[in-house]
Amino acid sequence: MVTMEESPRSPEAKVGLRVEDLWDVQEAQLSPDEKLNACFESIPVSAFPLPPSNQEVEIKSDTTLAEAVKLLAQHNILSAPVVDVDAPEDASWIDRYIGIVEFAGIVVWILHQSDPTSPRSPSSGSAISAAVNGITSAFEHETLGLESAMTTSGNFFEDLTSSQLYKDTKVHDISGSFRWAPFLALERSNSFLTMLLLLSKYKMKSVPVVDLGTGRIQNIITQSSVIHMLAECVGLQWFESWGTKKLSQVGLPMVTQNHIIKVYEDEPVLQAFKLMRKKRIGGLPVMKRAGGTRAIGNISLQDVQFLLTAPEIYHDYRSITAKDFLTAVRSYIEKHVGTFPMSGELITCNTDCTIKELIQLLDHEKIHRVYVADNDGNLKGLITLRDIISRLVHEPRGYFGDFFDGVLPMPPNSRV
Template sequence: MQQTMEHSTAKHYSEADQSTQRLRDKKLGDLMVNKRRLVEVPYTASLAHTMNTLVANKVLAVPVAAPPGQWIGAGGSMIMEADKHTGTVRKHYIGLATMLDLLAHIAGNEDQLMDEGVHDGFDLDQKMSVPVSSIIGHCLEGLSLWTLNPNTSPNFSILDCMEVFSKGIHRALVPVDSHLDNVSGVELVESASSYRMLTQMDVLRFVKEHGSSGSELDNIMSSTVSDLGAVTERVFTITDRTKVIDAIKCMRIALLNAVPIVRSSDTDNEEDHKQLVNGRGRQAIGTFSATDLRGCHFATLQTWLPMSALDYTETVLANPLLAAFNNAAGSPTTRELVACRADSSLGEVIDKVVSKHVHRLWVVDQQGLLKGLISLTDIIRVLRLAILSEQNA
């Protein structure tokens, strides 16, 4: 469902709260400084072109644009780009195309891969030639378009942004200038001369760069993620025998962009390597993520889909050319396990997700056994609540 989050929070705080207030007083516009023009694809773009766009721009999702008046937008919304001077509508954003959408489409729902390799009927070129509009909504995120509008709500603060992203929304469109018309209920007509994209990672990067000073915020950053309630104890994994194609299918069903890899159980011969398994208490030996495939030309996927996800991370990602791409994109390569402990501080966790450019950390104990995970949503949620708690103390 498309939503526009508008808040009016003009409050005054004491000098004792000045350091936290500095972060709270930052507005949405402060986060949008130096944000590049929106990367998008037309509704007629093939999946091959869409994947190349994702790869070239090092992003995981792009809005899909269509001619106005011909499409129903996500959730019945009308988010449009219009000429700033004449108001003439040029395009209508109808949804998002994510890397996971593309990978799920490639993997398909049919058993096209055999143990010995790709089945003769598997035609990757044909799968990648269909228009991107045909896969919107295969993953839930593609059906959601969210906007944050600083023009109609001048007091929209960074904490208001956090409130939106703490609900599991990964990214939102921000109009440079806009006009809004409420039609009925939750339906909305919005037009702007251009948009920018704001993500959860943008917010945490901003916090890391601008919110490190001041005793009140220091107290929050030094608190452990366990004490703050940021750790999700249930963690789903794949095994070292799970194939890339099955990992993609599992991630699509569970709406996950990354999963840890654990060793196959020696005692349970009935463990299904095509399904997600409970990883709590097991040794994590790697991570498989949708981002692992963003530096790959789609034609090579035909060779890699039947591989185990572990082999893929150990061999394909170790290729010097792909390793160089991932390093440039700020992503970890090979089997690196980006993890933390339950007693890690919030500041340490934020620093790690931003510097490693990952969207979740695996929580492990002293023996390296999985105890849970922390997502960007978890981090933003507890950070926002802690700041509000400090203000109300």
């Protein structure tokens, strides 16, 4: 067993020790689950470690899409808060920040604008020109059709990234075309329990923490950072009482074989991204066509960056299938070792895996999902970061009260 003495004394480990101190003084009649809830309710989110300085990124509302994509890719992050450049210096946080801009949202918005098979757009170049001149609208097209995705080639993405549409459109121009709301933020005094529930049950990818004194976002807590915190708690009493349980003992995997959303190797890669946004998931497996139960790789939302930051890797492809995408991206990453995390690999575990082993695997591989497979490589289920967090805490009856009052609903014309 790994003990706290053997692991680095990171800021995350100190949070674990704080939980340990609280665990020891909880009332004896409480169940382990109730004790954990009580511990996390007693710790403010201000105790959560701040992210590395290279990940403290805010994007101004007058930033172009090209600049926003470059910033997100450089910092290897999927999203960032958008600051309204017209907000007064003394604005409250709710007036200072427009919302969260997502990498995938930018990509999907651009692809809607420049659908190469639109009846009004016989070629990719003319589609882009039409969009720039206002002939097409982000709301005129439904999600990308299969025919469109099948004919999309590397040349199309090269044309797209050199277009005026891409270079001139500002982040604030697309604020109604993808998921900006709900834009929830926690105050520094809110609890760990609130944060964990928002990341799990309420399906937020990240939770901003604001400093009311300055009106600025102080921290952004992600699902990955919570998993890293848990990995640093291996060896502590409270963690071991929960982490040594096998997956089946805590109700995992929640997504079984028949409910895994997937694409086949010969389907267009844009179909994969379309499914991810439609189903609001972070990734999916690429399956062999023969048999249909074995996977050759995984495509995640983070991989959308390669459609816009490295379109030259698809230059020789007539159409980009999911298999082509995996092959091209893997080759590109091998030539740029250290620049990008490894992409496209399918990470699996078996049903005898414990929660602790699963958390350590997720943290070590820096991934958001693990597939449960049998000894022959057939997929049996899927476990995400959110699934694990949801098994750590539970929502007490009436816990949030009027917390969500005033939160804007998703825009009616939201595409993704």
